[in-house]
Amino acid sequence: MVEYQSPHLDAVFHALSDPTRRAMLHRLSGGEQSVSQLAQPFDMSLAGASKHVKVLEGAGLVSRRVDGRTHYCRLEAARLAEAQAWFRYYERFWSNRLDALQAILEAEDRESSAGRD
Amino acid sequence: MVEYQSPHLDAVFHALSDPTRRAMLHRLSGGEQSVSQLAQPFDMSLAGASKHVKVLEGAGLVSRRVDGRTHYCRLEAARLAEAQAWFRYYERFWSNRLDALQAILEAEDRESSAGRD
């Protein structure tokens, strides 16, 4: 039995498990974006995109500033840092190992060819 | 529209979004475990735990070796490394920043108090 679960990590990893949301985060890495701007690249209703933003917000990965009728979203990197920290425990299994390095490079390669994932 | 999604990342982050599965991974960081051994700490049927193992396996985070009637599971760290690599792009938002460091430390603290999360 797990004494202490981390709903924080649950929410963050769940938010990251969707490609649309990862793409939105990538978009936000370039600076503030309105909900409409975030929605624009996707073949999806605004309401649908708005739900994704809410999931990101709920996970603490994004914050929102309302100006008039426009909602500006900002990346909250601290939560990402927190999630990355989860991996630190497991790093001993791959740091200094060549095959894992290769996995990382391959992943980065895939990422750059994806453009916004 | 996203040209290239990564079903890989989808599956890995989804697998990590469940506390039971994160606890199983933590357990496996100590070495091979049978499905029953993995299931034992949880208040859950063996079939339920077996499903979680399958999700981890499907995400490539765990591999399986069958010996007689026993299925031994092993951590596949390369996939974890790959997931961690996803964060590397965002690191520029927090590396060398004190508040993010604090977030990491807090996360690690929570982790150690959790014991197996």
Next chain:
DNA sequence: CAGTTAGTCAACCTAATGGTTTACTTTTTA
């Protein structure tokens, strides 16, 4: 002031999740 734009909310739908139980196969053990 009328119309458009930004966005949310609620209702709805379908598919996937996380769990159960029961049945089954295979292997081990008494």
Next chain:
DNA sequence: TAAAAAGTAAACCATTAGGTTGACTAACTG
């Protein structure tokens, strides 16, 4: 050889997820 143990598979159930549409509010713009 009979019973128990390890595990999967299938059927089922309730809840969540990801999407839609339509109605609504609030704020710009002409």
